[in-house]
Amino acid sequence: MRSITNKGLVISYIAIVIIPLLLIIIYLNFFAQERYVSQSTLLVKQVGEVSNVSASNGLSTLLGVSNTNSEDAHILTAYISSRNMIESLDKKLNLRKAFIVQHDPVFSLSSDASIEDVVEYFSKRVKVDLDEKTMMLTISSQGFTSGFALLLNQEILKNSESFINDLSQQIAEEQLKFAEKQLNEAKKQLDISRDTLLEYQNRNQMFDPQAQAQAIATVVASLESNLAQLRTEERTLLSYLNPEAAQVVAIRSQIESVQKQIVDEKAKLTSPNTSKLNRSVADFEALKANVEFSTDLYKLSLASLEKARLEASRKLKKLVVISTPELAQDALYPRTLYLIATYFLVLNILFGIAMLIYSIIREHKE
Numbered sequence: 001m002r003s004i005t006n007k008g009l010v011i012s013y014i015a016i017v018i019i020p021l022l023l024i025i026i027y028l029n030f031f032a033q034e035r036y037v038s039q040s041t042l043l044v045k046q047v048g049e050v051s052n053v054s055a056s057n058g059l060s061t062l063l064g065v066s067n068t069n070s071e072d073a074h075i076l077t078a079y080i081s082s083r084n085m086i087e088s089l090d091k092k093l094n095l096r097k098a099f100i101v102q103h104d105p106v107f108s109l110s111s112d113a114s115i116e117d118v119v120e121y122f123s124k125r126v127k128v129d130l131d132e133k134t135m136m137l138t139i140s141s142q143g144f145t146s147g148f149a150l151l152l153n154q155e156i157l158k159n160s161e162s163f164i165n166d167l168s169q170q171i172a173e174e175q176l177k178f179a180e181k182q183l184n185e186a187k188k189q190l191d192i193s194r195d196t197l198l199e200y201q202n203r204n205q206m207f208d209p210q211a212q213a214q215a216i217a218t219v220v221a222s223l224e225s226n227l228a229q230l231r232t233e234e235r236t237l238l239s240y241l242n243p244e245a246a247q248v249v250a251i252r253s254q255i256e257s258v259q260k261q262i263v264d265e266k267a268k269l270t271s272p273n274t275s276k277l278n279r280s281v282a283d284f285e286a287l288k289a290n291v292e293f294s295t296d297l298y299k300l301s302l303a304s305l306e307k308a309r310l311e312a313s314r315k316l317k318k319l320v321v322i323s324t325p326e327l328a329q330d331a332l333y334p335r336t337l338y339l340i341a342t343y344f345l346v347l348n349i350l351f352g353i354a355m356l357i358y359s360i361i362r363e364h365k366e
Contacts, residue, residue: 034331036146038153041323044072153325161319168317179308186301190294
């Protein structure tokens, strides 16, 4: 009974471990296609940025650039694996043809692959490693020939550079458009406020109501001073003449005339009539303040536009290729020994699990 059990174990081990492992070895050695790898390292640099780079930054110091922020690096990482990138590469390199090989259904792309399948397959053949400390990107591209692996990596770099340039240019243009829009709106508001002020001056036929009001106030002050002098003269005459004397009557007539003139001049400044100078001065000052505010806003918008232009030129980004892709001499994939050892361990684990399950079932039956 024991010999039968041992024989069964051997048969099971052969069926679960040896035969699948032999099939894997045969496939890896006779059917699996070799894959070559080409690598490049790059960094996103801000063109106009002047930063204090410490000596500990190593290569960044030698390049004279500062490490770009993580946002740029992560955006580029996502773009490299995006469908837009893959469709662009497919048009230039015909990825379907390059990734399809005969007699290798495991590592080859299916002949009837959809664009989603190509995207998934591409993500397995092109790896992007981001160093979170230096923000450098290492791009590893695989190909069934060393020439295609190199060409694929070079095209990825070209597309990445175009993407970064277009992205930074688009951001700069949007900033400039916004600043120009603000400037145009400020200029339009300034023109409207100026035209309103000019129209008010022409309609009321006065250049500056405030100056005219000051002139009238000066006239009133002069008349009141003259009135005080006349009243003094009147009191002096009454001290030695009768009220009906010709001289007294004449001075009183002058006093009445000056008083009437004072009332008339003051009426030009203030009265319930809305056409008087006090209302005109208030309206004029409001219009003038609006012009001054619009002028200040225009100056601020003009300064903002110049600042936006400067910032746009300083914030343009470019791709710095630190390590260019090279033509591979030896194939790195498939890693035959590593895969055989891995599958051997996995198959043995599966065999152990199967035997454990079989033992538990047999114990329950007994």
